[in-house]
Amino acid sequence: MKEISTRYNPKEIEEAIYTSWEKNKFFSAHEESSKKSYSIVIPPPNITGILHMGHALNNTLQDILVRWKRMQGFETLWMPGTDHAGIATQNVVERELSKQGLKRDDLGREEFLKKVWQWKDEYGSTIIKQLKSLGSSCDWDRTRFTMDEGLSRAVREVFKRLYEDGLMYKGDYIINWCPRCLTALSDEEAEHREVEGMLYYIKYPVSGRRKLEKENEDYLVIATTRPETMLADVAVAVNPKDARYSALSGKKVVLPIVNRELKVIFDEDVDPKFGTGALKVTPAHDPVDFELGKKHGLENINVMHSDGRINSEGADYEGMDRFECRQTIIEDLKQRKLFVKAEKHVHAVGHCYRCHTVVEPRLSKQWFVKMAPLAKPAIKAVKDKKIKFYPPRWTKVYLNWMENIRPWCISRQIWWGHRIPVWYCKDCLKFENAREVEVSAKQKGIFVGDEKDMKCPVCGKRNMEQDPDVLDTWFSSWLWPFSTLGWPEKTLALKKFYPTDVLVTAPEIIFFWVARMIIAGIKFQKEIPFKDVYIHGTVRDASGTKMSKSLGNVIDPLDVIKEVGSDALRFSIISVTSQAQDVFLSKEKFDFGRNFANKLWNASRYVLMNASQTPLKDEINTEKLNLADWWILSSMNDAVRSATKALEKFRFNDASNVLYDFIWHKYCDWYLEFSKLSENKKLSEKILIEVLKNILKLLHPFMPFITEEIWHKMPREGQGENEWIMTSAWPEPDKKFEKKIAVDQMERMIKIITAVRNVRAFWRINHTAILEVRFAAKNDPDKRFIMENTRYIEEFAKAKVKIAKTKETRPAQSVECLAGRVKMYVLLGKEIDLSRETARIDKKIKELERYVSGIRGKLANKRFLDKAPEDIIQKEKNKQEKFAHELKTLKDNLKALK
């Protein structure tokens, strides 16, 4: 086995292994299987995306679950796919076109879409390839794309059903509008960010009256953050209870610059404490004002083009950008002495989640889904614990959003996406622009559904025009758990794999996706889409900022894979993911996994170098096991149990820590070393191999490549179901290897060895010198224990072991030390420095005294004795005895020294 390198080199290994797995169809799920199913659905990455650490974390977690369950014998399906990301993709392609000086309108809708499809064909699967390099064991043959025919059909079907159920409408509302992407956004797509803006105070002259009561002015001062919208003001509102303005009843004010007369309206919703207590009402440009406008029957004036420039309603300002207009208006107001002041004002401003442009609240005609009735059963499902969030704190976040859910604006004024499956009859409806047709429930003259048969249901003619808009990308995503399995057909796959078992995703996606999937699953598939929702943390850089390309603080997972391998990446990232806390990463963190992979590699190399080429057949004979054998086998059982339990509870880092500790600090540090001295080489080999096998299996979900690679180097017989670790069985604890006493004794042994080593280091004794150690064993079992294990102590402590005579005091030139109950003298072979030894013992005594007095106090406490459970009291008593003994020994020793 000399050819195996001492450095684990993932580069040579990972790709080849992945290819073999794929070739062997290990990722494939079989709906006809009789095995119990376990399914997960991938949060479909968007086709414009490239792999980032968030994906790496997300996919590693899912891959761990899937691989683990697969090994446990489940028929696993990990359903992969990508998302067409309407706005993002369209932006990317438009940017490409602009390099050639082209705009989408130059091409026209069809040509443009052809370009997008071309782009998708070329780059759309980049992310898939990258996910493969992580080791993701998705069933790639089933890869779906949100604009596949099957999924598109599901979208149309769902649209139709919602429409027919009266859960959809199209009408004029204030929506979030991105003036750069030129489309409406849903509330969730407008990201609110705290911005330090300005609050401008502007005078509106009162018409028909010279002075206001108290202010001694003929002006009403209003405050606004967006002065440019004043061009569209139609009223001024004040609170009816606000005494300052009661005199305005029935009066009008003059809108400066525009010189339009505005009504003064009185409304309870106006907060007298904000600004001046007077609110300019601009129904076409503000959601609150829009409501006010409706309530008071006001006119809507729209002063903006879709791109944020002022339109002809804005008179002199026509053509100006909204922000330019803001400044100009302020200047003009100043000139007219109508400007009072500007105050700094921090408020949350919506930004487009795709291009980060400031969103403009804009009045337009859009399609909406009535979410409130749909949310009800989805709320119940979570309240009834049919769906559980991990960690549970996200339950509240979910419920809070669901209980305050608002209509979902689903139409987008772009071309890339699912076109709204609605046709308007030109004859019946007589419209000029299909976008402007208002649709309420069950409207006549429109056809909703599949485009194959679109006749006007009223007049039967085919003079129909399709709605030009497309649907929100999330309108296909929310169907993902069942649309990918063939819905609306009643497929075998749906029957087998729906509902899925768990959804693993990021917190920022709860509203966009998780909540809506639950709604859609219950509504259309009549069943919850998943049972558990594991919300992992957000990946941040070392300073705590979210990793994002625009900030340039990203650590590219592909770079990390190149450097340390996918296994190291996976193991490192999992080890810092505790209870879904945010994950803070820096390059150095990946050394953790790399070092561990290397350790595993070398330990395996050692075991395999010394192992026979063919597997040893006979079972491990428990009668012949020595201390270390029992210990490692028992510990292995513990590791199996803890790791499995941790995974069941989604405590991924607990599982990885258990394995790390078992492998490094138990198997490598101690067992491997002990096995080198074994008198029964065959048995040792068997145990080494047996434990290594289980180690590899336990580790496989976390580090799939290296474990598979080592697995194939193991002595094996022909080819069987254990040929690949990926398809081998997940370990279970073996009761015949349980022996508590051996574990205790081994622990004592470790303490003894460590104590002697400690003495050697403290006294700076050459590591080659053999130290004489005399054990002052108090009783026969202890004596027997020492005698039976002499050779281990001698070898690992580099010592000569003797049993001291019963009443022997400290020999000359020796120091006394304790390993638990066992007292021993270590002969230094040189004059001991008394002051050094006194100081050493003194320090230990002080430590112990503090602790012992704590226990003494506790045991003297009557209430403790009365109220504490029996076993706890007993434990404390044992502790007291043990430490009192130690303390006494130390003190005696100190006395003897003086």
Next chain:
RNA sequence: GGGCGAUUAGCUCAGCUGGUUUAGAGCGCUACCCUUACAAGGUAGAUGUCGUAGGUUCGACUCCUACAUCGCCCACCA
């Protein structure tokens, strides 16, 4: 304005239902080691009033309350 999370060794973080942890890990640091699996390693070691102040309890890093600091999410105060 509402909600959530964090605060433990120099750094990054574990510590689940209070007592088996005399507060742990990794990195870093100190000393000694190229001991034939591994220097991406080994052995030994140092470092903590567990954010502050109260409370509950026989017992609190763990539960409760308040406060402080940092971070996140949600919200139509113009």
